[in-house]
Amino acid sequence: MEAYKTYDYDVIVIGAGGAGLRAAIEAHGQGVKVALVCKSLLGKAHTVMAEGGMAAAMGNVWKEDNWQVHFRDTMRGGKLLNNWRMAELHAKESPERVLELEEWGALFDRTKDGLISQRDFGGHRYARLAHVGDRTGLELIRTLQQRVVALGIDVYMECNLQRLIKDGDRVAGAVGYWRATGELVAFKCKAIILSTGGVGKAWKFTSNSWECTGDGISLALDAGAEAIDLECIQFHPTGMVWPPSVRGILVTEGVRGDGGTLKNAEGARFMFNYIPEFFKSETADNEKEADGWYDDKKSNRRTPDLLPRDEVARAINSEVKAGRGSPHGGVFLDIASRRPADYIRKRLPSMYHQFKELAGVDITKEAMEVGPTCHYLNGGLRVEADSTATKVAGLFAAGEVAGGLHGANRLGGNSLSDLVVFGRRAGLYAAEYVRSLKSAGALDGGQVETAIRTLLAPFDSKGRENPYAIHADLQECMQTLVGIIRTEGELRKALEEIAVLRQRLARAKVEGGRAFNPAWHLALDLHSMLTVSEATTLGALERKESRGGHTRDDYPFADDRYGAVNMVIKRKDGALTVTQEPIPPLREDLKALLKETK
Amino acid sequence: MPPSDVTMRVWRGDAKGGAFKDFQVPAAEGMVVLDVIHTLQATQAPDLACRWNCKAGKCGSCSAEINGKPRLMCMTRMDTFQPGETVTVSPIKTFPLVRDLVTDVSYNYEKAREIPSFTPGPKEADGTRRMWQEDVERSQEFRKCIECFLCQDVCHVIRDHPENKKQFAGPRFLMRIAELEMHPLDVNDRLELARAKAGLGFCNITKCCTEVCPEHIHITDNAIIPLKERVVTESYDPIVWLARKLTGKS
Numbered sequence: 001m002e003a004y005k006t007y008d009y010d011v012i013v014i015g016a017g018g019a020g021l022r023a024a025i026e027a028h029g030q031g032v033k034v035a036l037v038c039k040s041l042l043g044k045a046h047t048v049m050a051e052g053g054m055a056a057a058m059g060n061v062w063k064e065d066n067w068q069v070h071f072r073d074t075m076r077g078g079k080l081l082n083n084w085r086m087a088e089l090h091a092k093e094s095p096e097r098v099l100e101l102e103e104w105g106a107l108f109d110r111t112k113d114g115l116i117s118q119r120d121f122g123g124h125r126y127a128r129l130a131h132v133g134d135r136t137g138l139e140l141i142r143t144l145q146q147r148v149v150a151l152g153i154d155v156y157m158e159c160n161l162q163r164l165i166k167d168g169d170r171v172a173g174a175v176g177y178w179r180a181t182g183e184l185v186a187f188k189c190k191a192i193i194l195s196t197g198g199v200g201k202a203w204k205f206t207s208n209s210w211e212c213t214g215d216g217i218s219l220a221l222d223a224g225a226e227a228i229d230l231e232c233i234q235f236h237p238t239g240m241v242w243p244p245s246v247r248g249i250l251v252t253e254g255v256r257g258d259g260g261t262l263k264n265a266e267g268a269r270f271m272f273n274y275i276p277e278f279f280k281s282e283t284a285d286n287e288k289e290a291d292g293w294y295d296d297k298k299s300n301r302r303t304p305d306l307l308p309r310d311e312v313a314r315a316i317n318s319e320v321k322a323g324r325g326s327p328h329g330g331v332f333l334d335i336a337s338r339r340p341a342d343y344i345r346k347r348l349p350s351m352y353h354q355f356k357e358l359a360g361v362d363i364t365k366e367a368m369e370v371g372p373t374c375h376y377l378n379g380g381l382r383v384e385a386d387s388t389a390t391k392v393a394g395l396f397a398a399g400e401v402a403g404g405l406h407g408a409n410r411l412g413g414n415s416l417s418d419l420v421v422f423g424r425r426a427g428l429y430a431a432e433y434v435r436s437l438k439s440a441g442a443l444d445g446g447q448v449e450t451a452i453r454t455l456l457a458p459f460d461s462k463g464r465e466n467p468y469a470i471h472a473d474l475q476e477c478m479q480t481l482v483g484i485i486r487t488e489g490e491l492r493k494a495l496e497e498i499a500v501l502r503q504r505l506a507r508a509k510v511e512g513g514r515a516f517n518p519a520w521h522l523a524l525d526l527h528s529m530l531t532v533s534e535a536t537t538l539g540a541l542e543r544k545e546s547r548g549g550h551t552r553d554d555y556p557f558a559d560d561r562y563g564a565v566n567m568v569i570k571r572k573d574g575a576l577t578v579t580q581e582p583i584p585p586l587r588e589d590l591k592a593l594l595k596e597t598k
Numbered sequence: 599m600p601p602s603d604v605t606m607r608v609w610r611g612d613a614k615g616g617a618f619k620d621f622q623v624p625a626a627e628g629m630v631v632l633d634v635i636h637t638l639q640a641t642q643a644p645d646l647a648c649r650w651n652c653k654a655g656k657c658g659s660c661s662a663e664i665n666g667k668p669r670l671m672c673m674t675r676m677d678t679f680q681p682g683e684t685v686t687v688s689p690i691k692t693f694p695l696v697r698d699l700v701t702d703v704s705y706n707y708e709k710a711r712e713i714p715s716f717t718p719g720p721k722e723a724d725g726t727r728r729m730w731q732e733d734v735e736r737s738q739e740f741r742k743c744i745e746c747f748l749c750q751d752v753c754h755v756i757r758d759h760p761e762n763k764k765q766f767a768g769p770r771f772l773m774r775i776a777e778l779e780m781h782p783l784d785v786n787d788r789l790e791l792a793r794a795k796a797g798l799g800f801c802n803i804t805k806c807c808t809e810v811c812p813e814h815i816h817i818t819d820n821a822i823i824p825l826k827e828r829v830v831t832e833s834y835d836p837i838v839w840l841a842r843k844l845t846g847k848s
Contacts, residue, residue: 041649042707043745044657102727105716105781107734107741114728132738138656139741150715157707180696209651243628249654354654357673359628468640512645515612516697519644 004184017045018419019399020195021144026427050137051252053129054416056094062126067091077123078407085385086405097420106143120257122306123411163451167441170393175451182514188443203374204479207250213525214532216401225390228566229379231539232549237312239373241330248373260335264324271304274315330371379403387429398426408548463507467523539567632671647698658746668748690751718783740777749807766797769807776821
């Protein structure tokens with residue numbers, strides 16, 4: 001067995017997007033010894049791609065806004081599958097977390113009164129998203145990154161942790177490799193915070209970066225934790241569709257928030273034909289009211305262009321299926337004819353840039369072509385609402401990797417606020433857990449060596465499978481069989497295909513050396529992608545209804561029986577299993593908030 | 599060679615040595631250099647090392663030199679080259695090579711650590727932080743930076759003289775100092791740092807950094823020149839400075 005270096009910390013945070021950075025800052029502030037470990041360079045995590053803004057009921061633009069309305073919007077957007085306590089904490093704490101970013105140097109766009117400006121977004125009753133043009137994620141990650149640097153927190157970049165090590169029932173460390181050299185490394189610790197993001201890279205058309213391979217969910221399931229509602233995958237309604245090489249790249253919801261509208265090939269604003277009963281009372285049913293809503297929210301209802309993302313994605317899917325799509329299989333998103341060119345360039349600079357350079361389209365002059373793209377994992381690891389603790393002692397999770405807050409469908413803007421609200425809580429409670437321990441666990445050398453053997457296996461393989469080919473086939477499988485619209489037959493077929501892909505992965509062969517070898521990295525990431533893909537498919541089979549980011553062609557309506565349960569995934573004797581477990585009943589005072597309409 | 603192929607010459611090797619290698623890949627509409635690299639990895643060179651994340655010009659990971667010009671691979675369309683032209687992709691030159699297209703950019707993270715952090719002054723009487731849009735816009739321009747480090751790569755102060763790295767922070771971090779200096783809330787003073795430790799005087803305003811910035815930030819005009827002016831005002835006797843300026847004597 002080759003030598004490996006071991007680092008010793010109280011808490012390690014895996015993943016340096018918004019949640020991981022915020023968690024590390026908090027744990028550090030609590031006085032425990034913390035390391036932040038990330039797969040990419042610092043500042044490159046997927047958070048950087050978030051565009052529109054972070055939702056917080058600050059009331060800077062609409063003084064009527066408050067946490068109660070934000071709570072209600074979040075719960076309704078999530079089709080009431082949410083963990084209500086998380087939704088409550090999130091709505092209450094977001095404003096404070098936004099203001100804290102300002103104390104650390106963030107420069108949000110301003111209102112006329114010099115306060116933080118807030119923009120309209122889908123499913124939010126009031127203009128609520130603090131933003132910086134359409135690059136809010138960059139502002140968030142840079143601010144937190146600079147704070148981490150200022151505090152002198154230890155950061156280990158391009159270090160990919162691939163296995164967790166336990167001591168009895170609790171976590172004791174993690175094992176992985178340095179991407180640059182391929183050398184192996186172990187971290188011994190008392191607590192681990194997972195902030196590894198989602199799993200979008202398992203789909204073919206995705207807005208996600210190479211990092212989004214479901215690592216945290218796979219690590220936690222292997223360690224004995226549970227995940228919930230993984231079948232609820234968010235397909236963002238507006239991704240680029242042309243040219244082929246950019247298919248899936250995100251087009252911010254801010255385009256619609258700032259006045260853009262969806263049109264089909266006939267030029268019709270088709271969203272008026274797709275207003276579900278659930279949102280009828282709060283959605284405009286004619287163009288005049290919809291357009292009036294941007295400036296006057298009291299006498300007008302919200303435009304259907306800004307229905308929650310699941311509704312809009314399904315509507316676009318239906319229009320394209322009915323033959324009313326754009327030339328390249330999407331629909332049109334038009335802001336050019338509705339807002340002045342200067343306004344568009346000012347509010348949406350990176351969209352302007354992105355379309356101009358990648359598609360040769362001037363969005364101030366012509367409509368964009370857009371279609372759904374895999375964007376976000378609504379479900380995730382099952383955590384305790386207040387503490388973000390998983391079922392495994394010492395293992396915490398925050399951000400996209402955790403489930404509950406968003407229910408079956410996340411509202412735009414609720415992700416960035418999720419990262420900082422629950423990132424902070426993860427850091428706080430992980431530190432508290434560390435302080436409560438009487439002794440540190442032991443890092444079992446045998447477990448580390450087993451982990452190392454599995455990490456190096458692709459180099460010694462007798463097989464000839466190409467990891468890139470396995471990945472492409474997985475993406476094809478998930479895109480066609482576990483996509484926006486699902487059926488039992490296709491889901492069963494997906495399970496069979498995933499099982500075959502797993503056998504192929506066991507025969508994957510990696511050529512070349514250990515230093516910065518992307519084929520090796522992919523072969524290892526495929527383990528997590530396959531695990532989460534299987535778990536998603538199992539949940540999708542079990543949830544025999546349509547709700548949020550999960551639509552069954554064979555069960556096209558929401559079913560109250562399923563609305564009352566989480567699909568809980570865990571490992572049992574090595575195999576993934578799914579069980580239905582009831583969602584805790586809503587607290588009485590919160591119940592009343594949901595009843596209020598308009 | 600069928601016209602639907604593109605030829606790409608890619609650097610293969612590590613610090614010990616290497617060579618350019620030619621590859622041919624089928625062309626696809628709208629493809630960018632990074633697509634070609636990904637196709638190579640999937641079909642011909644599985645261990646070809648490159649960094650990338652967002653593939654949308656937002657993370658600044660896939661910096662390289664394409665036909666000698668520092669660029670993001672994800673934002674460089676193949677149809678901007680002549681049909682049949684061989685497109686050469688090499689790692690950014692200013693930083694030590696790790697392997698293939700990946701370099702060791704830790705210099706940048708070290709320089710970032712040397713800049714004293716953002717330090718806000720007291721809040722308004724009502725407990726808020728009021729700032730005006732026109733005031734935040736100056737620093738906002740610099741905060742568009744995606745840290746691709748192409749400006750650092752192209753800057754001849756360190757590109758041609760690695761020995762300067764110790765005393766020169768590079769355009770990215772001079773701009774970071776300017777950003778903090780112009781931040782409406784910040785009360786820290788970094789001018790002496792800019793002059794002495796960050797090596798502001800090394801910059802002779804050739805604007806190469808501005809030219810390669812994929813975010814089109816006016817690094818030289820809006821960050822470095824105003825910073826130089828502030829340092830001059832601060833560091834030297836203003837009357838002597840004015841006299842020099844008026845007489846043209848240095």
